[in-house]
Amino acid sequence: MRKLSAIAIATVSLSLTTVSAFADQLADIKQRGALVCGVLGTIEPFSFTNAQTREVQGYDVDFCSAIAKSLGVKLELKLIATAARIPELQQGRVDILAAALGWTPERAEQIGYSDQYFVSLTKVAVKRSEGLKTTADLAGKRVSANKGSTSEMAVKKTVPTATTVTYQDAPAAFLALQQGRVDGLALGEMMLVKLKMQAEATTPIDILEPPVMHEYWGLGMRKGEVGFASHVNGVLQSMEKSGEATRIFDKWLGSGTQYKMRRDFKVEPIKG
CATH class of the missing domain: 3.40.190.10 (Periplasmic binding protein-like II)
Known part of the structure; x- marks a missing residue:
């Protein structure tokens, strides 16, 4: 019985250690000096390689950049495959996902979602x-x-x-x-x-x-990162109020682009 109790205690301790490793992601990002954002890199105009500069750019990238700027850190983009989005996030290889991540009940059980930034x-x-x-x-x-x-x-x-x-x-x-x-x-x-x-x-x-x-896209984050999620949503709401979110939409998707789309949504919590 004592041996079993010791094993149980060790298991709980290990679990707590694993959770605490990601418990203060906001502080970890600031200490590291970089925000690692996972993007697909193959979907124009959301994230794609500029043929002239060879840099990855797009709608998703601009939102990642705004969040990195708000934290006072540099932005690091990591190109990931569609199927690898959630595993890369859960395993801590990226801090956040901006990768055409439509909200579904199944995904919401695995990861956290920000407010919608695209519909x-x-x-x-x-x-x-x-x-x-x-x-x-x-x-x-x-x-x-x-x-x-x-x-x-x-x-x-x-x-x-x-x-x-x-x-x-x-x-x-x-x-x-x-x-x-x-x-x-x-x-x-x-x-x-x-x-x-x-x-x-x-x-x-x-x-x-x-x-x-309507498919509601949110930025993907690990579950339990309350401080980080609150900060990200605060940035998104601020971008909505200042008009920056609309300017990003117009830049990549609006009437002056080949898509000539109209923004009929706003940043707000996803109603799943």
Whole structure:
């Protein structure tokens, strides 16, 4: 019994030691003099390599930079793969994630999320010649989507009378729209904007409102880091109030860019 108690005590002690290693991340970052931010580096305009300077830049990078600046430390970017985002964070290889990290209940059980700093919209594109004006006009229509995607599920939920027709990838789903085999294409707004520009001369399309799905992106942090999370959210809220968050959006996604998107969200807690 004594031996078992000793083992139990040692186990608890080890657990406490492990937790305490990350218990004051804010102080650790300041002492280190650097904030390590995990980004994907392959998704323009969020984080990508500038062909001229060879530096990684983008929407996500600017938010990481603002947080590093608020702490008075330098920014270190670490390029990570999509599947490695949460493991890299949990294992302490990065301090924070700015990597297209949409909120899901499953992820929220593993890591902490900041307030939303971007909202990704899933919308439906239609051929302009068909005269469809709103998402509600898709009732009884055929809508293409990537097989097994959240876009497919979003159409089924938002327009239950529509028939979803799935394809292996976005180009195949778009081709089906161009050839008239479907009436609409459900996809992320960013991709739809690019397809719209590419097809304007041959198959003009319109992107319907309202969206069929909102995906809320937050900065990822380790659970239990209350001080760090509070600081990050404070910075985000300050950026919203000062207009800096809007300026970053306009810089990378706004009317002066190829995407010509409108900011219909604000920094606020994710309502999961």
